[in-house]
Structures are given as C-alpha cells and as structure tokens.
Amino acid sequence: MFRRFANFLLRILFNILLKVKKIGAGNVPAQGPFIAMINHIYFLDPILTGALAPRFIVMMSKIENYNNPLFALILNLYGSFPIRRGELDLRAIRTSLHVLREGQGLLVAPEGTRSLTRTLQQGRDGMALIALRTDAAIVPVAINGQEQFMHNLKRLRRTPVRMVFGEPFYFRPRKDVPHREQLRRMTSEAMYRLAALLPPEYRGVYSDLENATSQFIAPYEPRQG
Numbered sequence: 001m002f003r004r005f006a007n008f009l010l011r012i013l014f015n016i017l018l019k020v021k022k023i024g025a026g027n028v029p030a031q032g033p034f035i036a037m038i039n040h041i042y043f044l045d046p047i048l049t050g051a052l053a054p055r056f057i058v059m060m061s062k063i064e065n066y067n068n069p070l071f072a073l074i075l076n077l078y079g080s081f082p083i084r085r086g087e088l089d090l091r092a093i094r095t096s097l098h099v100l101r102e103g104q105g106l107l108v109a110p111e112g113t114r115s116l117t118r119t120l121q122q123g124r125d126g127m128a129l130i131a132l133r134t135d136a137a138i139v140p141v142a143i144n145g146q147e148q149f150m151h152n153l154k155r156l157r158r159t160p161v162r163m164v165f166g167e168p169f170y171f172r173p174r175k176d177v178p179h180r181e182q183l184r185r186m187t188s189e190a191m192y193r194l195a196a197l198l199p200p201e202y203r204g205v206y207s208d209l210e211n212a213t214s215q216f217i218a219p220y221e222p223r224q225g
C-alpha cells in the first residue's frame with residue numbers, strides 16, 4: 001500500500017515539475033524477474049524509474065541515506081535496501097538475488113555510483129553476475145535531461161526528461177570463455193545497449209557503438225515457471 005501511494009504522489013509531482021517523454025514502457029516484461037539497468041547521472045534517476053515503470057521495482061540505496069531515521073523509515077516502507085558502495089557488499093548481493101528469485105524487478109546502476117561527468121562510465125560486473133545466477137531479463141533504461149532539474153526549478157520551469165525502456169535481453173553464457181572474461185564482456189555488451197538509447201553526448205566511454213557486440217546476449221522470450 002505504501003509503495004502504491006508513494007508512486008501515486010510521485011507521479012503527480014513529476015507531472016507538475018517535469019515533462020517526461022516515456023518511450024518503450026511496454027518492453028518491461030509483464031511477469032518474471034528483470035533488472036532495470038539505468039544510467040545514473042542525477043539523484044532523480046532511481047526515483048523516476050521506480051515511479052514511472054509499469055511494474056514495481058525494488059531499489060538499492062546507498063547506506064549513507066539510512067543515517068537519517070526518517071529517510072530510513074521511508075526507504076524501508078518503500079521496500080528499498082541499503083548497499084555499501086565501493087566494496088563487495090555480500091548482504092546487498094544476497095538481497096538482490098532473493099528479490100529476483102521471487103520474480104520481482106530490481107533496479108541496478110551498473111556503473112556503481114553516480115557519474116560526475118554525466119556520461120557513461122565503465123560498467124562493473126556485479127549486474128552480470130546477479131543476472132546469470134537468477135536467469136533474470138535485463139531492461140536497459142536510458143534517462144536524459146533530468147540533470148537540468150534544479151536549474152529549471154529556480155526559474156519556475158518544467159524540465160523536459162526523456163526516458164527510454166529498451167528491448168529486454170538475457171545473458172547467454174559460453175563454455176569456451178573463462179568466467180571472469182564472460183562477465184566482463186557481458187557487462188560491456190549490456191552497457192553498449194544502454195548507450196545506444198542515449199543521445200551521443202551522454203554515451204561516454206561507450207560512444208563507439210560500432211564496437212558493440214552481442215556474443216553473450218540472447219533476445220528476450222517469456223519463460224514459463
């Protein structure tokens with residue numbers, strides 16, 4: 001109930017403050033586990049994705065946000081869980097695996113933290129590992145324009161935001177490639193999928209789309225059970 005009410009209020013607020021152009025929301029699987037893979041350049045990114053996606057998505061939040069008792073209460077009621085950035089957080093990994101094995105959606109920023117350059121940084125391999133262990137579909141979610149929010153708010157202007165839900169896919173492991181190398185290449189292929197949904201100036205280290213491959217990616221098909 002709290003999640004639904006919170007998302008209802010957020011959608012009203014975003015409609016007042018933003019002009020969101022949402023594209024491809026039908027690409028989110030109607031059922032089964034999936035990972036919403038976002039680019040992260042502004043504090044609004046996970047909130048926008050969680051509120052505007054057609055299915056509820058469980059979100060991680062940096063553990064520092066739980067230092068404020070009121071904020072921690074809101075995050076817990078919403079169903080978020082803490083993650084320690086910059087280290088191997090086994091508790092957060094176990095929680096992520098549980099969320100997906102329960103058939104839910106999970107929000108992941110594969111870069112690990114917010115990009116200070118507002119462009120894509122090198123992706124980390126944690127998302128690929130979690131997706132492989134749970135057989136979850138990956139939905140790239142590209143957002144741009146939101147970084148102008150405070151600038152426009154001070155001028156009482158609504159901020160245009162573009163949110164694109166890309167086509168979902170699965171990772172396809174190969175026996176002839178070492179595990180670590182597989183994870184690295186899966187991460188790269190997924191990040192290129194995300195980059196292709198963004199305007200060129202946001203693509204960062206994945207600007208060279210001609211280098212994108214799909215050797216470890218399989219198209220999404222609804223799976224039974």
